[in-house]
Amino acid sequence: MTVRGPVLLGLDVGTYSSKGVLTTLDGQIIAQHVVAHGVSMPAPGQVEQDADAVWWADAQSLIRALLETVDPTQVMGVACSAIGPTLLPLNKHGQPLRPGILYGIDTRAGAQIDALNHELGEELLFTHSQMALTSQAIGPKIRWLREREPDVWARTQTLTTASSYLVYRLTGRHVMDHHTGAHFMPLYDPRTRQWSETFCPAVLADRGLDLLPELAWSDERAGEVTSEAGQLTGLLPGTPVAVGTVDALAEAISVGATQSGDLMVMYGSTTFFVLVQPLSTPDPRVWSVGGAFAGQVNLAAGMGTTGSLTRWMADEFARDLPTEQAYGALFAEAARIPPGADGLLMLPYFSGERTPINDPQARGVIAGLTLAHTRGHLFRAALEGVGFGIRHNLEAFRDLGADIRRVIAVGGGTKGRVWLQIVSDVTGVAQEMTQVSLGASYGDAFLAGRAAGVLAPEDLQGWIQPAELVVPEAAAKAAYDRLYPLYRELYTSTRSVVHALSRS
Template identity: 25%
Template sequence: MELLIGLDIGTTALKVACFDKKGTLLAVSTQEYDLITPQTNYVEEEPEVYWKAFLDGINDLKSQYPISKTDKIALAMSAQGETLLFLDKAGKSLRNAIVWMDNRAEEEARELEGKFGNDTCYKVTGQVSFEPCWPASKILWVKKNEPQIFQKTDKFLLIEDYFIYRLTGKFATEPSLVCSSTYWDIINRKYWQEMLDYLEIREEQLAPVVESGNVIGKILPEVTEELGLGEDITICTGALDQAAGAIGAGNIREGMFSETIGAALAVCVPVSRPVFDPAGKMPLFCFPLEGMYMIHTFTNGGMTQRWFRDKFCNVEMMAEEMGCGNAYDMISKQVEKVPAGCDGLVMLPHLSGSMAPDSNAKAKGVYFGFTLQHTKAHFMRAIYESLGYILKRNIDSLANMGIYVKEIRSLGGGSKSKIWNQIKADINQVTLETVKSVEAASLGAAILAGKATGIFDSIENAVDSMVEVKDRTEPCPENKEVYEAGYQMYQKLFKDLTECFELTR
């Protein structure tokens, strides 16, 4: 039997999903892990934690669905961007992975900006400015602060590159993932030599770039033994998680817009040619379909919700442990009882800096306007609304580029909440749709694997036959005014607190 496996390597969890060639979800496993945050702006993970989560996920998958050793399997990944690993000549990790959320390299980002300028950064890489979270900044930080690690590093790999290497023994990356490295030339589609020279690294230390949806090779025999699977497993290039999610949500044509609320809130808008924002705020990425690009931004999303749950919702979490339901569902039911606009409470959800169109690595989380009448449910709803305001900031910025959003495709954990979908539709006053596959990123990766191995003749045909709309949420016109006021306050708070952010560490 032909099976497709989509591996979604997220910030705080790894998902392994198995599909048949019709797109039917046969089994899925989620393995959570905790990040290492030794101090402010530092976010790391042990590479073996990712690998163990993958092994555990495959074992869980096999317990749900009888995968035979004779089954023919194609596997591709949906991967978080910017997370960087450092391997020696023997292929062993020299230190913890530096996760995409890590903002320690502030000084290095300023140094790169001084050397090249943000205008050049945008024109060459598609990224609107040099930021601490980009891999180029991280490499420069390691070079200056951990010179022994830098000198011993034979390969600088992103998380998908690392898994491809562990699975096949070969090195490869793909364009949608490497775009935000700020050492990749998005127009000429090659590594940016001037940047490599400045960092004092060689192109040979980076993974060769292979287009998404292409075969890399067969899985290593020792890995199949470790997984307990057969040897007929083909590893293929996948895509950046949000690009894979867009494919899995059916967002593959111009005029569409998808948003994901997982650990990050991310938006993805496919375009048929490179489109640069005249205001210099909206990043440009490669899209996994040949010849296409995407406007793509992200900032903290589900991490803010998870932070609130973990810190303030012990009762709900205990109830979940006792089998009384999902903690997030319990929180959503409380949120439903709070009126639109949160009775004047507004939040900035930037617990680890903010990204485009309001890039500020020093931005912090803020609650503003709470009084004696506000409850825990108000504070949670304020998180939901704040992320709706970020979506509106992106949609407004797209309109300034001549790109107009007529509908939103919503995916990720946030799309499971009906009240959150209603809030996003109301704030933006556009129809919001969810799709039947709750594992859109994994499905997108699986589609890329199917295209690579010839199961599908095109990504477009696979999407048209496999992606179905589940629900439509229409906006409530009566909430337009209160949300417009909340949106204006959100923007004013961010602008007025910029000086305060600069005073923080």
């Protein structure tokens, strides 16, 4: 099928799949395409992906598939988002020197976090960056690279991230959005919104800030498609390309979470939170970062293992079924189990945990198992454990006085209506759904329109149509209110044992 008229192209590279979409200028979806991929785990706590074989290969595949629907001359703009913040070192030719080191689920830099806190002082680092050093921070991972892979470090000429690498392959320009740049702490100053030399020696040693990309806002134009990129993708050289951002921020844009008080909850391989604020409210438990558009401020947070936990359970407990059938069976079984999973309680920290406990040595814990429990009980407990983790993050936001006016849910996990209901019951908050819940690539399409100069920020509201409101059920909420203190206690009471096991 072919269509006429101008279109926008959005691309998103996620943890386990990449998605692309073509839209009209008013947000109507013309075509979409998905490519699956995996991750590499070379050692405990290390999670990586190949920048060319996964990120760039997926982008090329998606673009070519989408261009079967339209003529390249119809594409007014392109925008990319990707998992982040990630760390990717490039040589002087712009070629990757090693696989990309992923975001907070990669916990390899614990020793470097400790060293930086000791050398520079936790309070000083927090005051400077408005965030505490955690596994989400890129500065410690840069130091890990310098200390553990000196040969790679010696050849490094650019330090970039996944979305920025895609933009570089399309335009030849190294540029990074402010939301991602804030996570390259302590090299970013949130007050000046510029790279800062203050802590360069501790992170970069004798190297300078010229290793880092230029900084810009997500919806600004990074450049245009080069002749080489055009040959590889089929895009018309000269097509505008947006600066882009991490997948979570693009997800927030995709559901219209761009006004003060809007909170996006992204149900993906991890669960991510983006709250739009009028002013920054720094706190060590969560992240204070730039927003999508010039001058915006976000309060952000992220759990370590949510959708990837349900995937693991489908792989391990329903391996006799194809993936989609496995999910269907597990969700159906979980729906028949009462709140509380008949006495089961699970900590979903299977890859350590990010916010609000920021504990890379945390691990999954299942308490209360009996011979009467089934895989349906375990799956229900996993969904509830994620719900308790979401509640923990929302409480941290409220402790800071954050004004959460509405909660919008998005991402692949929203297909499981049972899960959404559990989360609303656990947290006591209603969750809005939109008619288009395609996710980050849809938000990228809007960013493409902004970079091309054919859309204004207020045009986004015309793209967003409400679909459903998931509200808490009183009886279930009462049950979860009784269990939540036990969930919190389970972590504190098992922490020393779990930490010892993580070091074994």
